[in-house]
Amino acid sequence: GLFRVCQDAIIDFDIITKSQKWSSSSQKRDRMSDLNQSLWRCNQTLNKHGEPTVPLIESSRQWEDGEKVRTLYGIGTIRGFDPVFDLYDVELDWRLLDLQLRE
Numbered sequence: 001g002l003f004r005v006c007q008d009a010i011i012d013f014d015i016i017t018k019s020q021k022w023s024s025s026s027q028k029r030d031r032m033s034d035l036n037q038s039l040w041r042c043n044q045t046l047n048k049h050g051e052p053t054v055p056l057i058e059s060s061r062q063w064e065d066g067e068k069v070r071t072l073y074g075i076g077t078i079r080g081f082d083p084v085f086d087l088y089d090v091e092l093d094w095r096l097l098d099l100q101l102r103e
Helices: 002-018 025-048 097-102
Strands: 068-071 074-082 087-092
Touching: 002 025, 068 087
Parallel strands: none
Antiparallel strands: 068 074, 074 087
């Protein structure tokens, strides 16, 4: 039942991704996030009933460890990446902005 539906949703997402049918990378990212949230909720139900769970879709990395990035909170350095939750570990540079911009 539910396990098969989840697997089919992942397969469909992969088919769309491989055929490059997304109108933009942000659309793909948003739909992947939506699907992962749904899969996470389904996994809670499957787990509660002792059924096997499905893996979440992993994101591809945009920045490598050690790269400098600009965030809403200032300039930082990438320290790690979680592909399942599409989250980066960023160490922020807390120096004054004028010192950061000189680099």
